[in-house]
Amino acid sequence: MLELRNANVFYDKAQALHDISLQVDTSNVLALVGRNGAGKSTILKAFMGQVALQEGSRQLNGADITTTSIDACSRMGIAFVPEDRQIFPGLTAHENLLVAGMSHQPGLWTMERVYALFPRLQERSSALGTSLSGGEQQMLAIGRALITNPSYLLLDEPTEGLAPVVVDQIVEAITTISQQGMAVILVEQNFRIPQRLAQHFALIDSGRIVWSGLRAGITDELENMLSGLHG
Numbered sequence: 035m036l037e038l039r040n041a042n043v044f045y046d047k048a049q050a051l052h053d054i055s056l057q058v059d060t061s062n063v064l065a066l067v068g069r070n071g072a073g074k075s076t077i078l079k080a081f082m083g084q085v086a087l088q089e090g091s092r093q094l095n096g097a098d099i100t101t102t103s104i105d106a107c108s109r110m111g112i113a114f115v116p117e118d119r120q121i122f123p124g125l126t127a128h129e130n131l132l133v134a135g136m137s138h139q140p141g142l143w144t145m146e147r148v149y150a151l152f153p154r155l156q157e158r159s160s161a162l163g164t165s166l167s168g169g170e171q172q173m174l175a176i177g178r179a180l181i182t183n184p185s186y187l188l189l190d191e192p193t194e195g196l197a198p199v200v201v202d203q204i205v206e207a208i209t210t211i212s213q214q215g216m217a218v219i220l221v222e223q224n225f226r227i228p229q230r231l232a233q234h235f236a237l238i239d240s241g242r243i244v245w246s247g248l249r250a251g252i253t254d255e256l257e258n259m260l261s262g263l264h265g
């Protein structure tokens with residue numbers, strides 16, 4: 035289980051996260067939803083160790099990892115797919131996967147399995163990072179994380195700006211990934227996409243959890259509240 039307990043995060047003097055407590059476990063998808071600037075990406079960065087916790091703690095299977103480095107977290111099985119995807123533009127899709135796999139233990143997720151999950155990526159395996167479409171880049175970014183064989187996969191707005199047919203492919207892939215045992219934290223702007231695959235939800239606003247619960251607890255009122263927050 036990966037957990038934040040009462041986490042407070044600041045950027046200089048501005049407090050970005052207030053008392054955030056969240057946890058995710060094997061085969062579970064936790065969705066974080068909220069408007070622009072709510073603090074969703076900062077929560078993922080707090081899980082990954084990319085931002086320091088001013089107060090509170092981070093725990094992995096009961097062990098305190100509050101001050102553990104990003105590299106060590108990565109070796110311990112936490113993988114982060116950032117919103118900007120960070121594909122190596124001068125490498126082919128295949129090379130991007132090879133590089134990611136090199137520094138990690140082999141496991142369930144091999145090159146073949148990544149290509150089976152995203153057949154489009156195999157068709158485009160010799161294309162340079164720069165020539166991949168947005169959807170292909172997202173598949174590659176997820177594939178690159180999978181090939182490190184993590185236990186926890188953090189996805190920052192993986193469907194943003196993608197065509198509906200590609201969104202469907204990404205949703206299906208995340209469902210498969212979690213069914214095979216991985217814990218996933220999925221950030222999206224609204225409930226619509228996470229409702230298709232997540233079990234647990236947290237609505238974030240102004241760096242706080244303003245609601246959390248199960249899918250059945252998502253009411254029209256809550257959705258209206260979120261669209262109200264979008265202005």
Ligand SMILES: Nc1ncnc2c1ncn2[C@@H]1O[C@H](COP(=O)(O)OP(=O)(O)OP(=O)(O)O)[C@@H](O)[C@H]1O
Binds near residue numbers: 050077
């Ligand atoms: N590196 C930074 N330095 C200073 N302030 C930051 C930094 N990154 C984020 N912030 C601020 O922290 C708050 C939360 O930002 P964050 O990126 O976590 O929100 P978000 O919910 O991911 O938004 P979006 O939907 O736009 O991605 C915002 O007020 C943002 O301006």
Ligand SMILES: [Mg+2]
Binds near residue numbers: 074075117
């Ligand atoms: Mg963000």
